[in-house]
Amino acid sequence: MDPSQTDFAAARDIMVDGQLRPNKVTDTRILGAMRRIPREAFLPPALAARAYADEDVPLPGGRALTEPMVVARLIQAAAVTQGETALVVAAGAGYAAAVLAACGATVTAVENDPALLALARKALAVTTPGVALVEGDPTAGWPAGAPYDVILIDGAVPAIPAALVRQVRPHAGRIVCVLRPDPAPAPARAVIAEATAAGVHPVPLFDCSVPLIPAFAPAPRFVFS
Secondary structure: OOHHHHHHHHHHHHHHHHHHHHHOOOOHHHHHHHHHOOHHHHOOHHHHHHOOOOOOEEEHHHEEEOOHHHHHHHHHHHOOOOOOEEEEEOOOOOHHHHHHHHOOOEEEEEEOOHHHHHHHHHHHHHHOOOOEEEEOOHHHOOHHHOOEOEEEEEEEEOOOOHHHHOOEOOOOOEEEEEEOOOOOOOOOEEEEEEEEOOEEEEEEEEEOOOOEOHHHOOOOOOOOO
16 A cells, blocks of 8 residues: 555544544534545645645635535534535535535535646545536525525625525525624634524634635725824
C-alpha cells in the first residue's frame, strides 16, 4: 500500500476521534462518512498535508475548506434523512456535499469559481459521483431543484439570503450556515433556521470562526466626512 495513503487513513481516524467525537458529533453516519471520505482529495496537491488540521484551509478565490468540526456539526444539525433533497451553496471543492450525500441525501452543489469547480468535479467523481455539481451564482441558490429539504451554506454569510429562504421546503425545510455579522460586534455563529408559516428564524448552535464567502460580502459603504 502507498505509505501516503496509510498516513491519510490514520489522519482521518485522528480527526474523527480527536476533533469530532469530543465536540458533540454523535451521528454515526457523519462519523463514518468523515472517517471514510478522503478529505485530501478536495484540496490542491500542495495543500493535501493540511487536510485534517483542526482549521479552515485556504482555497483559491479567497475561499476555504471549512474545518472538519464545523462541517460535521452543521450537517448533524440538519438531521437529514434518507432520500431528502439538499442544496449546498458555495460548495467550494465539494467536501460538505460529499459528506451530506454519504448520509443519504440527494445533493445538488452550486459553485461559481472555475478553479473550485474543477477541483470539486475531480474529487466528487471519485468519492460521491451521485452529487449533482452545477455552475451558478451561489447568492441565487439553484431554483431549478427547489424546494429543498436542507440548504447548507458552506462558509460564512452576513445574513440568510431571501433567495435561499424561497427555495427551502415550506414548513419542513431547514437552512444551516454560519452567520458573520457586518460589522462584526460578536463572533461568527453557526445557526439552523427552520421553515415555518412565519418564515425562517435562525437559532444559534455554536460559535465558530469561518471565512466570509466573497460572493456574499456586503457592498462597500461610502462614508462622507
